[in-house]
Amino acid sequence: MNPSQLDRAKAILAMTLQHGADHARVSTYRARNSEVKWRDGKIDQLRESTSMGAEISLYLDGRFTANSTSDLRPDALHRFLDETLAMTKVLSPDSHRKLPSPKRFENRPRQDLLIHDPKGALAQTAIERRRKARQLEEAARSAPGAERIISVETSCFDNETESAMVTSNGMEGKRQSSRFSLRAQVTIRDENNRKPQGVWSATSRTLANLPPGADVGSTATARAMQALGEKPIPSGRYPVLIENMAASRFLGGLLAALSGSAIQQKRSFLKDKLKKQIAAKTLSIVDDPHILGGLASRAYDDEGMATAKRTIIGQGVLQNLYLNTYYGSKLGLTPTSGASTNLVFATGLETLAELQKTMDKGILITGFTGGNSNEATGDFSIGIRGHWIENGVPRQAIAEMNLAGNHLKIWNRLVATGADPHPYSSWRVPSLFFSDAQFSGSG
Amino acid sequence: MKRDFNRREFFKLAATGSLAAGIPVWLPACAAGSKNQLLGKSLSDGAHNTYFDSFGVDQGMLARTIQRGLSRGGQFCDIFLQHEISHWLALLDGEVNRAFTSVELGAGIRVLKGDSTGFAYCEDLSEPTLLAAAATAATVADGPVKLRPAPLAAISVRDHYPISVPWTQVGAEKKIPIMRTTDAKVRARDQRIVKVIVNLGDIASHILIANSEGLLCEDTQPMAALMIFCVAQQGQRTEMGQRTISARDGIGFFSAANIERAAHEAADRTTKMFDAVNAPIGELPVVLAPAGSGMLLHEAIGHGMEADFNRKQTSTYAGRIGERVAPKHVTIVDQGVMGRQRGSINVDDEGALPQKTLLVENGVLRSYLHDHISARHYGTQSTGSGRRQSFRFPPLPRMRNTFMLNGPHHPDEIIASVKKGLYAESFTNGEVNIGAGDFTFYLKSGRLIENGKLTRVVKDANLIGNGPKVLECMDMVGDDLDMYSGYSICGKFGQSVPVGYGIPTVRVSAVSVGGRQS
Numbered sequence: 001m002n003p004s005q006l007d008r009a010k011a012i013l014a015m016t017l018q019h020g021a022d023h024a025r026v027s028t029y030r031a032r033n034s035e036v037k038w039r040d041g042k043i044d045q046l047r048e049s050t051s052m053g054a055e056i057s058l059y060l061d062g063r064f065t066a067n068s069t070s071d072l073r074p075d076a077l078h079r080f081l082d083e084t085l086a087m088t089k090v091l092s093p094d095s096h097r098k099l100p101s102p103k104r105f106e107n108r109p110r111q112d113l114l115i116h117d118p119k120g121a122l123a124q125t126a127i128e129r130r131r132k133a134r135q136l137e138e139a140a141r142s143a144p145g146a147e148r149i150i151s152v153e154t155s156c157f158d159n160e161t162e163s164a165m166v167t168s169n170g171m172e173g174k175r176q177s178s179r180f181s182l183r184a185q186v187t188i189r190d191e192n193n194r195k196p197q198g199v200w201s202a203t204s205r206t207l208a209n210l211p212p213g214a215d216v217g218s219t220a221t222a223r224a225m226q227a228l229g230e231k232p233i234p235s236g237r238y239p240v241l242i243e244n245m246a247a248s249r250f251l252g253g254l255l256a257a258l259s260g261s262a263i264q265q266k267r268s269f270l271k272d273k274l275k276k277q278i279a280a281k282t283l284s285i286v287d288d289p290h291i292l293g294g295l296a297s298r299a300y301d302d303e304g305m306a307t308a309k310r311t312i313i314g315q316g317v318l319q320n321l322y323l324n325t326y327y328g329s330k331l332g333l334t335p336t337s338g339a340s341t342n343l344v345f346a347t348g349l350e351t352l353a354e355l356q357k358t359m360d361k362g363i364l365i366t367g368f369t370g371g372n373s374n375e376a377t378g379d380f381s382i383g384i385r386g387h388w389i390e391n392g393v394p395r396q397a398i399a400e401m402n403l404a405g406n407h408l409k410i411w412n413r414l415v416a417t418g419a420d421p422h423p424y425s426s427w428r429v430p431s432l433f434f435s436d437a438q439f440s441g442s443g
Numbered sequence: 444m445k446r447d448f449n450r451r452e453f454f455k456l457a458a459t460g461s462l463a464a465g466i467p468v469w470l471p472a473c474a475a476g477s478k479n480q481l482l483g484k485s486l487s488d489g490a491h492n493t494y495f496d497s498f499g500v501d502q503g504m505l506a507r508t509i510q511r512g513l514s515r516g517g518q519f520c521d522i523f524l525q526h527e528i529s530h531w532l533a534l535l536d537g538e539v540n541r542a543f544t545s546v547e548l549g550a551g552i553r554v555l556k557g558d559s560t561g562f563a564y565c566e567d568l569s570e571p572t573l574l575a576a577a578a579t580a581a582t583v584a585d586g587p588v589k590l591r592p593a594p595l596a597a598i599s600v601r602d603h604y605p606i607s608v609p610w611t612q613v614g615a616e617k618k619i620p621i622m623r624t625t626d627a628k629v630r631a632r633d634q635r636i637v638k639v640i641v642n643l644g645d646i647a648s649h650i651l652i653a654n655s656e657g658l659l660c661e662d663t664q665p666m667a668a669l670m671i672f673c674v675a676q677q678g679q680r681t682e683m684g685q686r687t688i689s690a691r692d693g694i695g696f697f698s699a700a701n702i703e704r705a706a707h708e709a710a711d712r713t714t715k716m717f718d719a720v721n722a723p724i725g726e727l728p729v730v731l732a733p734a735g736s737g738m739l740l741h742e743a744i745g746h747g748m749e750a751d752f753n754r755k756q757t758s759t760y761a762g763r764i765g766e767r768v769a770p771k772h773v774t775i776v777d778q779g780v781m782g783r784q785r786g787s788i789n790v791d792d793e794g795a796l797p798q799k800t801l802l803v804e805n806g807v808l809r810s811y812l813h814d815h816i817s818a819r820h821y822g823t824q825s826t827g828s829g830r831r832q833s834f835r836f837p838p839l840p841r842m843r844n845t846f847m848l849n850g851p852h853h854p855d856e857i858i859a860s861v862k863k864g865l866y867a868e869s870f871t872n873g874e875v876n877i878g879a880g881d882f883t884f885y886l887k888s889g890r891l892i893e894n895g896k897l898t899r900v901v902k903d904a905n906l907i908g909n910g911p912k913v914l915e916c917m918d919m920v921g922d923d924l925d926m927y928s929g930y931s932i933c934g935k936f937g938q939s940v941p942v943g944y945g946i947p948t949v950r951v952s953a954v955s956v957g958g959r960q961s
């Protein structure tokens with residue numbers, strides 16, 4: 001019988017303190033992953049693993065190191081601790097490096113966050129995963145346009161993870177979670193050797209909450225078909241609608257500027273914007289770690305601090321930053337938590353299709369390619385795919401174009417959010433409608 | 444699964460300096476013919492005295508594991524063992540006050556039946572665990588035993604990146620002064636620099652590969668990296684910039700000259716942003732500066748020539764070997780053995796010796812990049828391109844060091860030929876849509892070309908084009924090939940591997956530039 005993760009974490013913590021650390025945080029995990037990848041009528045890959053490891057943060061004479069190992073043999077751990085403690089001793093002390101105050105470990109949510117399927121890794125067998133992956137392909141090949149299909153690749157993935165965290169100042173936590181995913185990718189034939197691809201996927205904490213595989217497969221084909229004939233259109237400024245599933249990549253450029261490291265290192269375009277208007281009133285984002293079944297739901301964060309629901313942006317006003325203990329201390333601010341969890345948006349009343357109908361002339365973005373955002377200035381430039389819309393109707397599939405602008409400006413042009421928060425991501429972003437944006441394409 | 448949570452910041456910073464390529468490591472045996480008799484005892488010679496150096500497996504265990512892998516009718520089985528120790532030290536606000544150590548030990552076992560793969564890995568290298576993992580991988584097949592594994596025979600692998608002192612013997616006290624010097628040199632370069640982060644990383648990875656065809660080999664793969672991130676302020680304006688250097692090398696890589704050059708470039712790249720204007724908008728001629736612009740080759744053609752995408756018919760280049768895709772002066776190579784370049788390997792992760800592969804020769808498409816599976820599919824030899832992030836992943840065809848050979852033109856002549864265009868100098872990331880062939884690469888900084896001369900600095904624009912179309916448009920190629928010396932990571936199917944790339948000055952007659960209006 002394997003020891004529980006909590007027992008293992010406690011044993012490693014005791015060992016760490018015996019080796020001379022003043023304080024320490026130890027996390028351990030054990031994860032089971034199973035995946036079937038299916039391609040064109042047969043198994044492409046079967047992948048199975050049980051993986052484990054430990055992460056050990058060491059605090060010694062005001063000095064700090066963080067270390068991870070997958071070699072948990074006792075002899076190896078002893079040597080690992082000797083070597084990492086020796087390394088810790090030669091660093092400079094840093095008074096801001098400390099474990100969170102024990103008060104921050106209190107007030108964890110009481111309810112079960114429902115992030116673990118009652119059957120866990122046993123929810124489905126290897127045979128069932130195989131059958132599902134095959135069904136995804138069958139659905140993709142039964143959808144309209146199937147005669148154009150060159151290749152269908154699908155996947156059925158299950159994960160179950162048990163983890164535990166303990167700190168030398170009294171925090172103890174354990175967590176059991178699961179994750180199930182379905183994915184289909186369809187490649188079709190177009191003119192001039194172009195082979196547009198359509199991808200659709202869904203992820204859920206419980207098997208029962210996954211959508212039918214048939215929907216995932218047929219949606220992938222439909223998305224590939226929508227890309228037929230895609231090409232760039234002339235450069236210009238147009239209204240833009242960003243589809244919910246694509247929008248999180250765009251949002252990432254805004255949220256990266258909210259991290260404690262970006263703010264403290266003066267490389268954030270939002271460094272002086274706390275409690276100020278940074279976006280249109282249409283934009284409200286709440287970070288909610290307690291959504292039942294949420295893909296990023298958690299009772300405690302990476303430092304062991306109890307999680308809490310926080311408004312990040314309220315009606316366009318920046319309300320909170322992502323501050324861990326270290327950067328909170330450096331900035332003289334109360335820590336929040338160092339990373340985002342589930343993001344919930346104020347949504348509108350209209351679906352993507354309804355928003356599209358209100359568009360006289362403009363661009364619907366269904367996917368981003370490459371690009372980047374300058375954290376210091378907010379300038380961004382990103383490759384896009386999607387459709388040219390006229391009178392509410394898609395007229396031309398577009399690709400090979402860029403969307404460029406500045407995050408401090410474009411979010412003020414957010415005129416509507418959709419009624420359609422994307423359910424298969426921790427960032428539940430709805431479709432986003434901006435009144436005006438710069439596109440570059442042909443000419 | 445989130446791992447190394449405290450290192451996330453590093454990777455986030457690192458990611459801005461990398462090929463986040465649209466799709467995302469590791470002493471060699473036997474330069475002098477001795478190391479691969481080590482199986483059954485410690486895998487390193489007596490010089491390495493930490494626990495890190497021993498897999499603790501013997502040849503009999505390997506053979507029995509392979510046999511178990513083939514127990515259900517598999518046609519091929521290989522086992523990849525890895526022991527990797529990596530360190531990162533970070534200087535922040537003038538002090539080296541953070542360090543990260545990671546130890547990874549494990550084995551990945553793969554069984555093939557046709558082109559179907561069964562794969563399992565384990566982090567405990569005891570025989571029962573290895574056998575259990577092999578039994579799991581074996582389930583890709585379902586029938587009687589078809590193949591008896593060949594007896595294992597060690598091959599020697601020549602070491603093209605030897606280092607005198609392994610990273611496992613270099614303490615932090617030797618690295619800290621390098622970081623302090625770097626910090627001081629960046630700050631001394633320009634008063635406008637207000638923040639400096641210096642990260643110094645090293646990796647010592649030891650791999651061992653054995654397969655059912657009797658192959659047995661090992662390699663030790665070192666890596667050194669220095670990353671400098673700066674923030675500068677001028678009045679109300681803030682700009683950030685970076686410079687990274689990386690190679691398969693030891694501590695000697697961080698020579699005074701290398702550090703000074705990197706520190707000065709980091710500062711200069713940051714402060715010159717204050718002079719920048721917005722990049723232009725729309726299609727225009729682009730002149731690619733040497734070295735870093737090689738990222739374009741990686742995205743525009745490299746990924747599309749990885750044989751898995753062609754075997755599956757999903758690449759825009761599928762079925763086009765022998766076709767002309769570029770002007771005559773364009774020859775593009777992907778090469779595994781290339782000194783201390785980041786993408787260099789003595790042996791690939793399937794035990795094949797890395798070849799020099801001609802992707803495009805004088806404008807004509809020549810060869811895909813093959814791993815074991817695709818080589819068998821196409822009835823050819825592996826090009827030594829089978830690579831993996833770690834023992835946790837099965838290998839895939841991947842690039843190593845991708846570059847274009849010199850052409851007939853002088854760089855000055857190329858710039859002088861452009862009336863109105865963009866001179867593209869430094870890039871941070873790129874991506875490609877394999878099927879459509881559309882690729883992007885993000886220009887961090889460059890210059891405008893006006894009437895044949897380099898003028899204003901421009902910054903922050905995504906460049907987008909279609910691979911085959913852009914290759915056709917490479918109408919002038921310079922004679923100044925240089926390899927990129929920075930840190931670059933390529934990602935594909937969730938696996939990251941270090942890569943290298945390079946290019947001479949090249950003119951592309953039309954690329955779409957995603958600038959902003961002022």
